[in-house]
Amino acid sequence: MFCEKAIEIIRELHRMGDGQLPAFNEDGIRQVLEEMKALYEQNQSDVNEAKSEGKSELIPTIKFRHCCLLRNQRCIAAYLYDRLLRIRTLRWEYGSVLPTNIRFHMCAEEVRCLKDHGEFEIDDGTIILLKKNSQHFLPRWKCEQLIRQGVLEHIMS
Amino acid sequence: ISDAMSDDHDASDMSGGDDGQEDVMTPSELIRKLEEAWLNEKFSPELLENKSERVECVMEQLTHMEANLQRVRKGDMKASVHRMEIDRIRYVLSSYLRSRLQKIEKFFPHVLEKEKSRAEGDASFLSPEEFAFAKEYLANTETYLKAVALKHMPPNLQTVDMLKAVPEPCLDSFVFLRVRARQENILVEPETDDQREYVVDLDEGSQHLMRYRTIAPLVSSGAVQLI
Numbered sequence: 001m002f003c004e005k006a007i008e009i010i011r012e013l014h015r016m017g018d019g020q021l022p023a024f025n026e027d028g029i030r031q032v033l034e035e036m037k038a039l040y041e042q043n044q045s046d047v048n049e050a051k052s053e054g055k056s057e058l059i060p061t062i063k064f065r066h067c068c069l070l071r072n073q074r075c076i077a078a079y080l081y082d083r084l085l086r087i088r089t090l091r092w093e094y095g096s097v098l099p100t101n102i103r104f105h106m107c108a109e110e111v112r113c114l115k116d117h118g119e120f121e122i123d124d125g126t127i128i129l130l131k132k133n134s135q136h137f138l139p140r141w142k143c144e145q146l147i148r149q150g151v152l153e154h155i156m157s
Numbered sequence: 158i159s160d161a162m163s164d165d166h167d168a169s170d171m172s173g174g175d176d177g178q179e180d181v182m183t184p185s186e187l188i189r190k191l192e193e194a195w196l197n198e199k200f201s202p203e204l205l206e207n208k209s210e211r212v213e214c215v216m217e218q219l220t221h222m223e224a225n226l227q228r229v230r231k232g233d234m235k236a237s238v239h240r241m242e243i244d245r246i247r248y249v250l251s252s253y254l255r256s257r258l259q260k261i262e263k264f265f266p267h268v269l270e271k272e273k274s275r276a277e278g279d280a281s282f283l284s285p286e287e288f289a290f291a292k293e294y295l296a297n298t299e300t301y302l303k304a305v306a307l308k309h310m311p312p313n314l315q316t317v318d319m320l321k322a323v324p325e326p327c328l329d330s331f332v333f334l335r336v337r338a339r340q341e342n343i344l345v346e347p348e349t350d351d352q353r354e355y356v357v358d359l360d361e362g363s364q365h366l367m368r369y370r371t372i373a374p375l376v377s378s379g380a381v382q383l384i
Contacts, residue, residue, distance in 0.1 A: 033309045040311035073314050076306045077322060084298065088262060113301040117294060 002039070002068040005031045006075035013082055021086050024107040029076060036072050039065045087114060184218055188246060191215050195253040197376055200333070200383035202369050203326040204260045204268055205376070209284040215250055219243060261287060264326055265294050266319035295319065328370040334381045335364045345371055 009028040016022045043065045050058045087110060090102060103111065182190070194208050222243050229236045261268050261283070269291050272283055283291060299319070307315045340359040345367070348354035359365065364384070375381045 029306060033306065036310055036314070069311065069314060073310060073317070077302060077317050080302055080305055081298075081322070084301065092259070107305065109301050109304045113297045117297050 002035065002065075003071045003075065005035065006072045006079075009079050010075055010082075013079060019086065019089060021083065021090065021102055021105050023105045024083070024110070025079075026107065029079075032072050032076055036069055039069050039072075043069075083110065084113070182214075187211070187214055187218060188249075191246070191253070192249055193382055195249050195256070197383045198253055198256045198260075201376065202328060202330045202332075203373075204257060204264065204282055206280050206282055207257070207284045207287065212250065212254070212284075215246065219246060219250075222246075257287065258290070260326075261291050262294060264323065265291050265298075266323050267325050269295060270320060328373065329368050331366055332369045332372075333364065333366050333384045334372060334376075335384050336361055336381050338380045340375060340380055343371065343375075 005028060009025050009032070012025065012028075013022065043062050046058045046062050046065075049055055050062070087098075087106065090098060091114065094102075098114075106114070191211055194205075194211060198205055222239065226236060226239050226243070229239070268283065272281065272288060272291075275281070281288075299317075302317060303315070307317065336359045339361045342356050343359060344354060344356055346352065346355035359381070372381055376383060
């Protein structure tokens, strides 16, 4: 049945609880894209046939394939966007440096998207929060981030 | 917060920039207004009007307080209390900005659409930095989707309409509120075939749990405070 692979990758993501990021299912995505290509090509030839030979009985099949294409697109977009949302939540939690085991599960474009987005966020934060000389603020904030990442330890003296 | 602030007499005379309603405020009024904006933003399901002049004023105020703190004798007990006060205000400020940023991220296509379609004279919902952030966020997301999947799809399916794909804020969620100025004839439920219209009066000082959509204009006018 069409769109099964698409549902499978979404289910796989859904199965991992909130806040966890499984490995990027490159193979799954590739299979869905291939299915989409096949459906599209079949539709193209059917559309040509329907037009040139007036075979209107092909139209329901064409519509059906189009629905499958839309569903596959929607599933892929949902899968990718949900991953982005999870990464974003992790980013808010961990700050600018994500633990290596999480980065391991991200694909190259996700890292690039994160970096662009991340740089801007830091800039934005810098502009808004540190505009009027907050020397005390920055070190404390940086320390807090680093403490959460396990790089620094808070010593009560 | 009295000592650290009133030591510097310049600090007590602050104008609120272009916003005509906030001409001159005492420091404690300013902080109170920041806290009100912070609570409203925290509990509102949608992004509220931006209060960047208030943010600027608070930043100035913090600078003054820091400067005053330098002048206090080291080891003086007052110093640690003032230090705590400064940290507290800083926390409220960054929590406020963080709330806004998270809402911008969550509803980015709708936030940008709202900003695009607002009239010339209306107040902006986003500060210039927030606007730039939202635009960049949209661009990054679209680039990501395109690069990973969309460009490999059939030609007629290579775009995704973000406005349709990303959910809108739920304006029907319920919020707690306290009434600051008495309101009469607030329409809670409109008249339908099955029921008469349900209208309430809100007394000053009373607290309610209502649908955000009903009282949204009252939040922006300052007539009610979300709690």
